[in-house]
Amino acid sequence: MSEYREPAAAGDVIRLDSVSKTYRAGAPPALARVSLRVGTGEAVAIMGPSGSGKSTLLNLLAGLDRPSSGTVTVAGQRIDALGESALARFRAQHIGIVFQFFNLLDDLTVLDNVLLPAQLAGVPRRLASRRAEQLLERTGIARRWDAHPARLSGGQRQRVAIARALVNSPRLLLADEPTGALDTATGQEVGALLRELNAEGQSLVLVTHDPQLAERQRARVVRIVDGQVEGAGQAVAR
Ligand SMILES: Nc1ncnc2c1ncn2[C@@H]1O[C@H](COP(=O)(O)OP(=O)(O)O)[C@@H](O)[C@H]1O
Numbered sequence: 001m002s003e004y005r006e007p008a009a010a011g012d013v014i015r016l017d018s019v020s021k022t023y024r025a026g027a028p029p030a031l032a033r034v035s036l037r038v039g040t041g042e043a044v045a046i047m048g049p050s051g052s053g054k055s056t057l058l059n060l061l062a063g064l065d066r067p068s069s070g071t072v073t074v075a076g077q078r079i080d081a082l083g084e085s086a087l088a089r090f091r092a093q094h095i096g097i098v099f100q101f102f103n104l105l106d107d108l109t110v111l112d113n114v115l116l117p118a119q120l121a122g123v124p125r126r127l128a129s130r131r132a133e134q135l136l137e138r139t140g141i142a143r144r145w146d147a148h149p150a151r152l153s154g155g156q157r158q159r160v161a162i163a164r165a166l167v168n169s170p171r172l173l174l175a176d177e178p179t180g181a182l183d184t185a186t187g188q189e190v191g192a193l194l195r196e197l198n199a200e201g202q203s204l205v206l207v208t209h210d211p212q213l214a215e216r217q218r219a220r221v222v223r224i225v226d227g228q229v230e231g232a233g234q235a236v237a238r
């Protein structure tokens, strides 16, 4: 998909500086002083036990939630400092997200699901349709463009979700347990697709319980335990 991509910006796609997140006063923080850098084009796997703060971290990276303290910089933009509408715009344009349970809209066709973020970003439908069709080809579901998600298998649904996440050519692709609801073989296919996208230059951060998935991604593993990053690495050259 390199033909659609803007020239890669040098430097880090993600920079977290001393980020903490507390959901309720008095509760232990879900994240505590997490600092992390991810280089443009890198693949990072966030791993750790249930409840350790992985989804919290991903949601902060996605701009779906805000830190209690610290700064979150994505593609050079301090997203923790953006107002609601600017944040929504930034998210639509620059961040793609894939969830464990796909989060597709059942009332829309496959194509319209994929087009939704383009619509939110104000991209003209004709332009977006071309991109969406190319992505559906790329992810192997072009023949089902007019189907509704309920008619698709889990693996097909996740492919639709990946196409949707990529429709605006985001600087960053985030995936929270993208294979967690899939059987092993299907999960491996989805993993291989993510691996290909990263090999083509897509910056990728995924949360997974599955060490094999992380290994197949050739991802740098960041372990998180009780809201803290163990041996937080710097971005590595690849
Ligand atoms: N919206 C929320 N409100 C209150 N507590 C939350 C919320 N989301 C997560 N938590 C708590 O924060 C901690 C980290 O959760 P989470 O980031 O979902 O972990 P993981 O994804 O690693 O399983 C857990 O103790 C969880 O109960």
Ligand SMILES: [Mg+2]
Pocket: 054, 055, 056
């Ligand atoms: Mg989680």
